Amino acid sequence: MLTFPLSGSSSELVIDVLTMVLTDGKPLDRAYSHNFSGRQLPPAELARITTVTGDILRRLNLYCELVDIQASDIERMGSKLLNGWHLFHELDLPKMEYALPVDQDDFAQKLAEAKTKPALWDGCPEWLDDIGAAQLGEKWPAERAALAMPPKRYIRANSLKASREELKQRLTKELVATNEVEGVESALEVRSDSALFKTAAFKEGFFEQQDAGSQLVAAAVDAKPGMRVVDACAGAGGKTLHIAAQMQGKGRLLAMDVEQWKLDNLKARARRAGAHNVETRIIASSKTIKRLKLTADRVLLDVPCSGLGVLKRNPDAKWRDTPERLPILMELQKDILQSYSRMVKVGGILVYATCSIMPDENRNQVDAFLAANPHFSFIDDEEILVSEHGFDGFYLARMERVSEA
Numbered sequence: 001m002l003t004f005p006l007s008g009s010s011s012e013l014v015i016d017v018l019t020m021v022l023t024d025g026k027p028l029d030r031a032y033s034h035n036f037s038g039r040q041l042p043p044a045e046l047a048r049i050t051t052v053t054g055d056i057l058r059r060l061n062l063y064c065e066l067v068d069i070q071a072s073d074i075e076r077m078g079s080k081l082l083n084g085w086h087l088f089h090e091l092d093l094p095k096m097e098y099a100l101p102v103d104q105d106d107f108a109q110k111l112a113e114a115k116t117k118p119a120l121w122d123g124c125p126e127w128l129d130d131i132g133a134a135q136l137g138e139k140w141p142a143e144r145a146a147l148a149m150p151p152k153r154y155i156r157a158n159s160l161k162a163s164r165e166e167l168k169q170r171l172t173k174e175l176v177a178t179n180e181v182e183g184v185e186s187a188l189e190v191r192s193d194s195a196l197f198k199t200a201a202f203k204e205g206f207f208e209q210q211d212a213g214s215q216l217v218a219a220a221v222d223a224k225p226g227m228r229v230v231d232a233c234a235g236a237g238g239k240t241l242h243i244a245a246q247m248q249g250k251g252r253l254l255a256m257d258v259e260q261w262k263l264d265n266l267k268a269r270a271r272r273a274g275a276h277n278v279e280t281r282i283i284a285s286s287k288t289i290k291r292l293k294l295t296a297d298r299v300l301l302d303v304p305c306s307g308l309g310v311l312k313r314n315p316d317a318k319w320r321d322t323p324e325r326l327p328i329l330m331e332l333q334k335d336i337l338q339s340y341s342r343m344v345k346v347g348g349i350l351v352y353a354t355c356s357i358m359p360d361e362n363r364n365q366v367d368a369f370l371a372a373n374p375h376f377s378f379i380d381d382e383e384i385l386v387s388e389h390g391f392d393g394f395y396l397a398r399m400e401r402v403s404e405a
């Protein structure tokens with residue numbers, strides 16, 4: 001965490017970001033860009049601000065409890081929260097202009113009580129704790145604790161431009177310190193607080209920011225040069241670009257989504273990455289899928305999901321989401337699996353993936369699909385748990401189409 005307190009102005013910036021997220025309901029990344037744009041903050045200070053903001057959001061209920069405020073009062077009471085955060089981390093208090101004090105005896109008593117409540121200690125809302133316990137049983141407490149930890153920064157070497165070793169050397173010259181990630185051959189962990197997106201290596205497409213767990217998902221697609229591959233829920237293309245690199249620019253890679261603006265982002269990223277075999281297509285109706293029936297060697301379905309595996313990176317979702325969303329998402333996942341699997345040709349491979357750690361979105365969906373579709377056979381699956389690797393949590397399953405129907 002921090003070794004010295006935030007400045008008064010940085011503390012106020014944290015409060016502004018938190019207010020946007022918790023009062024106005026804005027996603028964290030948008031609140032950051034809104035509050036940071038036009039300011040010339042040094043990268044190290046920016047990193048300290050995002051470290052504190054992220055940590056507060058990961059354990060918001062705990063910090064609010066310790067200083068006896070409601071999250072909805074953040075605009076008025078944010079200075080008290082910031083003071084409490086510094087006390088919790090045994091730092092001197094920040095020098096804010098108008099700051100509400102924290103009663104230290106009261107704080108100490110609440111801290112002792114909080115230590116006896118593991119879900120509160122891990123910053124877990126009650127609804128999520130109930131789902132996690134029901135879905136993961138005895139594995140849940142370790143996952144819950146891991147989701148309260150700060151995420152690491154990972155990048156993927158773009159093999160269309162450079163090997164991981166070449167990228168590492170290039171970044172060292174740009175004063176970015178990295179380590180190779182064991183078990184994920186394309187991944188580097190970034191160890192310095194560098195402004196990654198300002199490096200020449202980024203501008204020239206040598207790497208993409210991508211969690212190491214996400215890199216494992218795209219690696220499982222195992223696309224080969226010359227294949228026909230469909231990434232049917234491509235979004236802004238995190239995994240598409242990785243697949244393009246596997247294909248060495250040869251063959252046809254179709255990136256699809258229901259949101260055009262995401263595909264537009266993808267196109268710009270593909271240009272930077274030198275991924276020339278990527279074509280984008282909006283899914284306007286079920287006809288878009290039907291036309292591709294039995295054509296693809298690989299189909300990746302990185303379906304919309306609860307995102308409960310990536311909460312350490314997107315902690316704001318914990319305070320915006322509700323348990324009612326889960327069954328709606330599961331229905332959509334089931335429909336996408338059933339309908340989009342038609343694009344896989346005989347002998348081709350379907351990869352189903354989520355950034356969730358909940359079996360109902362993962363293995364249970366796959367089992368139900370296989371029971372209803374005997375023309376697909378199960379190859380293997382992998383549960384990337386947050387507590388095991390320190391990566392974000394993901395799930396992937398691979399299935400082969402063995403006959404037309």
Ligand SMILES: C[S@@+](CC[C@H](N)C(=O)[O-])C[C@H]1O[C@@H](n2cnc3c(N)ncnc32)[C@H](O)[C@@H]1O
Pocket residue numbers: 232233234235236237238239240256257258259262283302303304305336355
């Ligand atoms: C988990 S995200 C994909 C992330 C992306 N693959 C990546 O690696 O960056 C799921 C995507 O599915 C898209 N989506 C939602 N409903 C869909 C549908 N019915 N068909 C296809 N894509 C859909 C969303 O717009 C979103 O971009």
